[in-house]
Amino acid sequence: DAKTTQPTSMDCAEGRAANLPCNHSTISGNEYVYWYRQIHSQGPQYIIHGLKNNETNEMASLIITEDRKSSTLILPHATLRDTAVYYCIVRVLNMLTFGGGTRLMVKP
């Protein structure tokens, strides 16, 4: 079973920051949080992952709360090409189990 809860859908204005929340209240101490996105009819694309510290790369930032029960993916300047389904995943037993994800719609 997926261990994460995400809003079903979100809208974001082009050029603005997109903040995608994720709850993972049952996460264990050594379980990583991964974020992937899937554009229609393509394979999932890696975005970022973390354990307890905040992480940043060229695509996004990942903010993990101190108790690790939730996290937020931040796309700093959303573009139309960021429209996709975003999956927050807690890695368990070295495999990724996908939940429902958040459908992000970036609008002009």
Next chain:
Amino acid sequence: GAVVSQHPSWVICKSGTSVKIECRSLDFQATTMFWYRQFPKQSLMLMATSNEGSKATYEQGVEKDKFLINHASLTLSTLTVTSAHPEDSSFYICSARVPPGVTGYYGYTFGSGTRLTVV
């Protein structure tokens, strides 16, 4: 970087025939690969985990005799849908666990998917 090449990208087959989908890891060795299935407007569902040189581990409810997985080398895993029926029509996606030290390492990389239509 760590890339997985999946072929074919789409296939149409007649009911009762078998279809093979290939997943190759490029520039790295994948001891573990995963196969997912995705129905329209739904999330990815893990079907099975394959380990090189051993039998695949199937998730509950997935028929191992219908979905044959072979992981005979460190760079190739195949999924064969046997005696396909229209209800097997779906988007099939493979994934490989990337070993540390590989350029672009971040744990797991996915193929581009195969859309199977059974008529």
